[in-house]
Amino acid sequence: MSSLLDFFIKLGKLKTNKRKGWILYDIKDPATTADHIFRAAILGWVLNSVSDKKKLNDARIIKSILIHHLPDIYIGEETPYDSLLPEDISSEKDKDIIKKILKKLPQVSAGMERKRAVQRQQVEEKTFHKIVAKLPNQIKEEIDGLWAELNKRRTSLSKFAWESAKLESYLQALEYWRKEGKVQHKLWNKWTKKNLKESFIIKFRKEIDKILIEKNKKCGESILGELVRFLNEVGKLKSLKRTGWVLAQAKRPESVAQHTFQMAIMSWVLGKMKGLDTDRIVKIALAHDLCEVYAGDQTPYDPILAPNYNKEEIYKIVRKPARVPHSQRLVWLMKKKETEWKAVVRLTSLLPKELREEIINLWLDIEEGITKEGRFVAQVDKMVNLFQAIEYWKKDKKFPIMPWWILIKERVDDPILLKFVDELDREFAIESKRFPEKIRASERRNERGRNRGKVNSGLAS
C-alpha cells in the first residue's frame, strides 16, 4: 500500500501544475494539467461514441488519456516555443519578449523539430518508468501496456487518444481567446491543421471552429455541435472550486475537474487490486460529478450554514463534522438528489440517445450503488477527500482535518480501502507527532474478535 500512497501523492502534482502554455499567455487562473486531462478524457470518450467509423474501446481511450501526462510530474510540460523562451517565464521583465515570441509559430526546421521530439520522448519514457516502477504488478502491467501503445502511436486507438488530448488544448485555447482575447487563435488553428491527422478528429475540429471562431449558431444543432456545447459546459468544472475546501479555507482549493482526475486514477488502481471492472470504474468516476456543472458542489454543511455567516463563523462550524438532525438531513438529501438529477438530465439532454443514457446510467450507479463498481467508487470518493484533506493539512496545520478522519471511519467499509486508510493513518501519525497514541495490531484483532462474537448472538439466518 505504501507504493500506492507514494504514487497517489505524486499524481497530486498534476493538480497544481498550471499549464505552461496558458502561463505564457498570462491567462488568469489557468487550467492545470489535471484539469486538461479530465476534459480530454471526456472528449475522447464522447467523440469516439459518436464516431462514424468503427468504434474503438472507449475505456482504453480514457485510460490512455488519464496517464498521458504522467512524466510531467517530474519534467513539466513542454511547448513548441521552449527553445526560444527566456529561462524564467514568470519574470515581469521578460513579458514583452514572450509576447513577441508568441505572435508567430516557432520557426524551427523540420529536422530540429524531429530531434527535439525524439529527445523529449526518451526523457518521458525514462521518467514514466521511474514513476510507475514500484506499483503492484497487476496495475503496472496495464499502465505500461497503455503507455507503450500511446507512445508509439501506431494503432488507431493511440492516435485517436493522443489527438483527442491535443484537441482539448485547442478547445481551451479558443475558449480563453473568446473570454480574455490573449490567445493567438489563428496560430493555434494553423498548428492543429498541421498536426491533427485523424479524419474524425479533423471533422470535430472544424465543428469547433464553426462554433467558436465563426460563431455559426446553426452548427450547434448537429450532433458534433452538441458535443462542442456539452464540452464547453463540462469545461466549467475546471474552474469550479470544491466547496468543502473553500469553506475550510484551504489554500488553493482544487477544482471539481482536478478532483475527478485524481479519483478516476485512484479508483482504477484500487479497483484493479480488488479485481473489479476498471473499464466501468473509470467511466463512473468521470461521470460522477458532471451534475455539478449546473447543481454546483453541495456539502453536508449546507443545511447548517446561514448565508450571513462570516468566514470565522464558517470555519468554526467546519472544524467538526456536519451532524444535522436526521429529519433535516433527509429533507436536504432529497432536495440535493432532485437538483443533481435535473442537472445531469439537462447537461446531457441534447446528446445522442445512447451516449446520454450511458452517462446518466453511470452517474446513477454511484448515486444508487447499482453495481459493485458503483458502490466501490462511491467509497473511493470519500477516501480521496480524506487524502486531499491530509495534503492541505500538511501544507497548513490550521486546516481542519479532524472531521475528515472521523467521517472516513463511519463511511468506508471496503477491506482494500480500509487498508489504504490504515496506510494514510500511519503517514499522518508520522507527520503529526502530536497524536502518538496508536493501538497495537494485536489489541485491534482481539477487539474485533470480541465484537464478532456479540454480533452473532443478534442474528437469525
Add this chain to the structure above:
Amino acid sequence: MDLEREIYLTKEGLRKLEQEYEELNNLKSRKAKEDAPTTVASLEVDPEYLAFQDDLNLLESRIVELEIILKNYKLIDPPGKGAHKEVFLGATVIVEVEGQEDEFTIVGSLEANPMFGKISNESPVGRALLGRKIGEEVKVQSAIVSIYKIKKITYRL
C-alpha cells in the same frame, strides 16, 4: 459479489431486493420479446431501473448478483427483549461524538448509506459500536482518536 463477507439484510432491505429481482427478470423477458419500453432521460423515468434498460450485460450481471445475495443472505433480527440495551446489527444508536449528537442504524454493507445514517457493520465505527451498551464510551482508533458515547439504543426493525 464478495462471498467471503457475510451478507446481512434487514427485512425491508430483503423486500426491496426481492422486488428488484422480480422487476429485472420481467424486464429481461420483455427485452427478449423486444417490447421493452424505450427510455427517455426525463424526470418521469424511475431512475432505479433506467440503468438496465439499454444495457443487457449490466442487467444480466445484476440479476446474477441478486441471485447470489438472495441465496446467501442472513436476515437481521432484533435481539430478544433482554438484550435491547446492547448494540447488535439492526440497532439504531444515538451517540454523542466530539460534543455533537448523531444517529446511526447499523446495517450490512449492502444496505449501508452513511449520508442517510445507515452505517455498515464492517466500517470501523460500526464494528466498534457492536456489542457495546448504553452509557459506554467507544474509542475509534486512528491517528486522531474519536470517542462515541452511546446514549440510546432502539430496534425499529
